[in-house]
Amino acid sequence: MKAGFIAVVGRPNVGKSTLMNKIVNEKVAIVSNKAGTTRDSIKGILTIQDTQYVFIDTPGIHKPKHLLGEHMTNTAISALKEVEAVIMVLDGTQEISTGDQFVFDKIMKAPNTPRIAIINKIDLMKDEEIEEKIGEIKAKLGNFHKIVTMSAEYAIGIPKLLEAIDPFLEEGIMYYPEDMYTDMPMYRMIIEIVREKILTRTRDEIPHSIAVEIINVERRENGKDKYDINIYVERDSQKGIVIGKKGALLKAVGTDARKDIETLLEKKIYLNLWVKVKDNWRKKKPFLKEMGYNLDEL
Numbered sequence: 687m688k689a690g691f692i693a694v695v696g697r698p699n700v701g702k703s704t705l706m707n708k709i710v711n712e713k714v715a716i717v718s719n720k721a722g723t724t725r726d727s728i729k730g731i732l733t734i735q736d737t738q739y740v741f742i743d744t745p746g747i748h749k750p751k752h753l754l755g756e757h758m759t760n761t762a763i764s765a766l767k768e769v770e771a772v773i774m775v776l777d778g779t780q781e782i783s784t785g786d787q788f789v790f791d792k793i794m795k796a797p798n799t800p801r802i803a804i805i806n807k808i809d810l811m812k813d814e815e816i817e818e819k820i821g822e823i824k825a826k827l828g829n830f831h832k833i834v835t836m837s838a839e840y841a842i843g844i845p846k847l848l849e850a851i852d853p854f855l856e857e858g859i860m861y862y863p864e865d866m867y868t869d870m871p872m873y874r875m876i877i878e879i880v881r882e883k884i885l886t887r888t889r890d891e892i893p894h895s896i897a898v899e900i901i902n903v904e905r906r907e908n909g910k911d912k913y914d915i916n917i918y919v920e921r922d923s924q925k926g927i928v929i930g931k932k933g934a935l936l937k938a939v940g941t942d943a944r945k946d947i948e949t950l951l952e953k954k955i956y957l958n959l960w961v962k963v964k965d966n967w968r969k970k971k972p973f974l975k976e977m978g979y980n981l982d983e984l
């Protein structure tokens with residue numbers, strides 16, 4: 687029996703959430719093609735026979751531009767010091783950027799934590815490009831215990847990754863029951879579903895600063911509970927986009943989200959979505975607290 691916590695880091699859009707989902711084979715982290723959509727640390731848990739891997743999907747580490755950004759970075763760094771290993775995901779199709787360098791520098795703030803690099807998206811790469819990328823990582827970043835190549839999208843390379851992590855796990859421990867795949871609370875999952883549906887349908891028109899909050903859950907006698915959910919945007923123009931022409935977009939988001947939530951809860955629900963403008967909400971501490979962020983770390 688052995689187990690350990692593994693932090694997954696990398697600049698936005700390299701494929702961390704996709705990797706997490708493929709590894710634990712369940713939808714635990716929000717995936718979208720927009721940068722910075724994963725905000726909270728979410729654990730995906732994989733138990734194979736007597737080995738348990740507990741993954742922490744960290745928010746995209748980037749240079750803090752505002753309070754929420756700083757919070758994301760601080761949370762990620764403190765998590766790195768407490769894990770058995772850290773895996774840094776790189777997008778193999780892109781040059782190593784200052785963004786990657788920034789993330790690597792952050793990892794090095796926990797110098798005693800073993801580091802594994804993942805070259806992701808190899809389905810889009812030629813063999814010689816993969817070889818070159820390995821060289822580039824060694825030259826520009828260096829200092830990894832292992833470099834693993836994979837395609838998270840097509841679930842290629844996962845066994846190799848687990849094998850690379852194995853030596854760093856702790857003997858004699860199992861943290862969670864075998865059938866547990868995430869410790870994310872149900873409400874958190876509902877919020878992430880709604881956020882994902884909005885971001886998918888609004889493409890690049892809405893920034894990831896959007897916030898979602900469950901304001902009321904009404905238990906109904908017929909068993910079909912009613913959920914009222916607020917969607918906070920920063921500007922009136924964004925409110926218009928999320929609502930859409932004659933409310934069409936919001937209606938579509940509501941239908942998509944309701945279906946996923948019903949699957950998650952294994953029962954029918956009523957879902958009401960409301961769009962509100964909170965002016966510059968990311969800079970306002972009291973409001974951040976309402977949203978459940980830990981202000982001590984800000």
Ligand SMILES: Nc1nc2c(ncn2[C@@H]2O[C@H](COP(=O)(O)OP(=O)(O)OP(=O)(O)O)[C@@H](O)[C@H]2O)c(=O)[nH]1
Binds near residue numbers: 720745807837839
């Ligand atoms: N072709 C290809 N696309 C991939 C692969 N892995 C992820 N993607 C795509 O890359 C995009 C970003 O993936 P995410 O998993 O959301 O990335 P992330 O690193 O979690 O991003 P943030 O949440 O913004 O930090 C999505 O459109 C994925 O479908 C891969 O192995 N191959």
